[in-house]
Amino acid sequence: RSLHGNGVKVIVQPAAIGFPRPKPVMLARLRAIDRIAASHGLRVAIALFDGWNNFGDLAGSRRWARSVLDQFRHGASVAYVDVHNEINLTPSKAAFAWARRMLGFVRADLSGVPVTVSTTLQSGVQGLADVVRALHGAPPDFYDVHVYGEVSRAGGLLRAAQRIAAPRPIYIGETGLSSWSGADSVQGLPETTAAYLAYQAYYLSPVAAASTDL
Secondary structure, three states: OOOOOOEEEEEOOHHHHOOOOOOHHHHHHHHHHHHHHHHOOOEEEEEOOOOOOOOOOHHHHHHHHHHHHHHHOOOOOEEEEEOOOOHHHOOOHHHHHHHHHHHHHHHHHOOOOOEEOEEEOOOOOHHHHHHHHHOOOOOOOOEEEEEOOOHHHHHHHHHHHHHHHOOOOEEEEEEOOOOOOOOOOOOOOOOOHHHHHHHHHHHHHHHHHHHHOO
């Protein structure tokens, strides 16, 4: 709250918590996240199936998704659900057919909660264009885009993404970089937390300006 934030994002990996039946200890941790967020007046954005590519297992996917979402029904308000985090990293006909089914499933399971799929713009907007084309006729409520890479390209990428996604809105679900020097390496930047915090501010400023201009 000291950062004037109003929400927290929870990225859930099937490989980390167990699939198709999540481990009880992991479900308990998700409930704890829900309680902590609620106690601070924060909403929760849930990103499902990070790193997932077993798109032929629709029944298992539904069972797993419901088990995860059940942990967020009684505490913090759910802002939205990203059915697959950065689905354009593993694009295929099977992936997009799976996404269409899972969008409908999650939308019915959490009535009134917006649903989306996210794409990264790090290599350009082609991945988003592929997703929009594949989900035509059964689109998400909005398109979640992740802005990484060279920050000077942010404005052009976001304007192009907005045109591709129209009439659906776009939402910047992720951007920036870690403030821990051990997570990302920036050439010429001192390996100190202070330097990476300063670079984070430098990175976020043009992204925020570009989003305001949309």
